[in-house]
Amino acid sequence: MTPATRSPLMWAVHLSVLLIVVLWTMPTAGLLISSLRDKDQLAVSGWWTALATSSRNDVARAPSADSQVERDGKFVISGNILDGQAGQISAFGFSSREPAAFKAGETAELNDGEKLTVQADGSFEIVSDTKMEGSRGQRIFFTAAAPPRFTLDNYREVLGAEGIGASFINSLTVAVPSTVIPILVAAFAAYALAWMPFPGRAILIAVVVGLLVVPLQMSLIPLLKLYNGVGAFFGVPAKTYLGIWLAHTGFGLPLAIYLLRNYMAGLPREIMESARVDGASDFDIFVKIVLPLSFPALASFAIFQFLWTWNDLLVAIVFLGTGQDQLVLTGRLVNLLGSRGGNWEILTASAFITIVVPLIVFFALQRYLVRGLLAGSVKGG
């Protein structure tokens, strides 16, 4: 573009963009990687070590003296300290002061003349010349190296037990009608504001532009009261799906009308005039010409509205109940943050399920999203 774009400077540009991209994607990547890790490993090591073998220090207790068997005149207790888990023992010990005093395969002399041997695969033997006593087994401290383990268990758990699966359906139930219903209503209004001359049109457009930025907070309390009133009057629950669909429709209309009006106003005048000469009414022109031509703007708005309603938390927790069949994904995730604050295997998997649908929409339809942003950059989400 400019003469300054030659080699050394160009390298700096490549490098800094790469750095920024890494910085920007790493948080999401960390979440995705963590959600796929084994929950025991996730709890003790950072996700950036996910591919490395992680070592953990642990303690196991050998079976009590009841389980000893006599063999060649000696008494033996045997077992496996890994207890079925994958791993490789590198060191072990019998006191908490020196938990890694011996290497795997070595034999440790316990205080009372018993001999403890732990193999790398976790199997151990306690051998004694005399019959062993005591109801509590010997404690064995060990350092185990666990190979990296990736699993879908976290997802299986949150989808079922944590209710994320049900919330996924709830979110879909909220988002789909909330996206489709406003489109037709807004399209007719946008056409009227773009192509039908009538007194007060300029004022109405100004009102729509003004409503674009009205904070949602202004609507909450009066609408909550209104919904409660309507619910009480008809004897129905105040928090229903119908209520939230209509609320999202109302809140989405200013952006829809604004985007579509701008787009329709840019359509060539000649098309409409020649149709009118041919005797078409406004209704015909709108349905047969303007609506099909406006497809890109309709798609832009639909994507916005879908992302907005899927990602919304505020409207959902005010106007929708918190039961199993109503709590949406974002609401469920906030609840989990409170109740499962430390269980990152649950939080990361839940969060990823929450964001995966918007991400798919984003990557598949990015073109329309950008176009919509450029046309409607007055609205603030």
Place this chain on the structure above:
Amino acid sequence: MQQLLTAVLTMIVGVLACAAYFWGTNFILDRIFPSKGLSGKAASRNLRITNAIRPWLFLAPALFALTIYLIYPVYKSVVFSFHDRGGVSFVGWSNYLWMVNDGEFRQSIFNNFLWLLVVPALSTFFGLIIAALTDRIWWGNIAKTLIFMPMAISFVGAAVIWKFIYDYRAAGAEQIGLLNAIVVALGGVPQAWITLPFWNNFFLMIILIWIQTGFAMVILSAALRGIPEETIEAAVIDGANGWQIFFKIMVPQIWGTIAVVWTTITILVLKVFDIVLAMTNGQWQSQVLANLMFDWMFRGGGDFGRGASIAVVIMVLVVPIMIWNIRNAAKEMRSH
């Protein structure tokens, strides 16, 4: 599944009802005032009448919804802000008096002010720089997509992502949060970042900057591309270097777009709610207006008077931008 079916069914019924309304009203209008098959005078009179009525038929459903969901509530919120907690008896200015004397409210105003100062500025700045850089390299579009991606992630999802980064384990334990791991690797002491008063605001702001930079980048990138080549060529001929071209030739030509991006993010910041709720719920002095408002809406059974008065404060802060937007839109329409 059952409810999803119901939803789709309702949606189809809703769309059909809308279509039926538009088609039906137009049909009736054309029946009452027919213009076809009538002699000249009557036909033109009927045409005039239908042309006057039809726009309002097109607008009616939208105006109805806008009135119920936005215009009426704005009026009603202002009214509620002068009433008691149940919204019944008039209390004058006492909600606003309570507000200015309330420590938490003043904390929120202060924090919101910080947010307003930092988030729009940094998002716009990063967006501008990234737009300028990515326009020069062949894989710029891939880079842009990845930086734009957080835009699709919900605030709550983003909060979980970043809470994981800020995760804290006591010193000595292995840190699983990226930030503390880096701090420890550099020889520092791990911190519970989001519980540090004052500084935690900035850790929350990073989340919004992370989300909004992509938005700024997309808009500013389009604006940069719209700059006429001749102005840059002229500067090159005059011997300007890269920095001069960028800051003295290109940036001044897109001031209008920068202002739009800035104000859009400003409005978003005023309404920021989900991030604070999910990260701290206003604890450790990180409260903001939108979360405080939500809090009062339900606190102790809900205080609608105080909640509404906080909403009005947010609205008042938005009004200057609203007026600016309307004037810009009006100017644009006149020039078309």
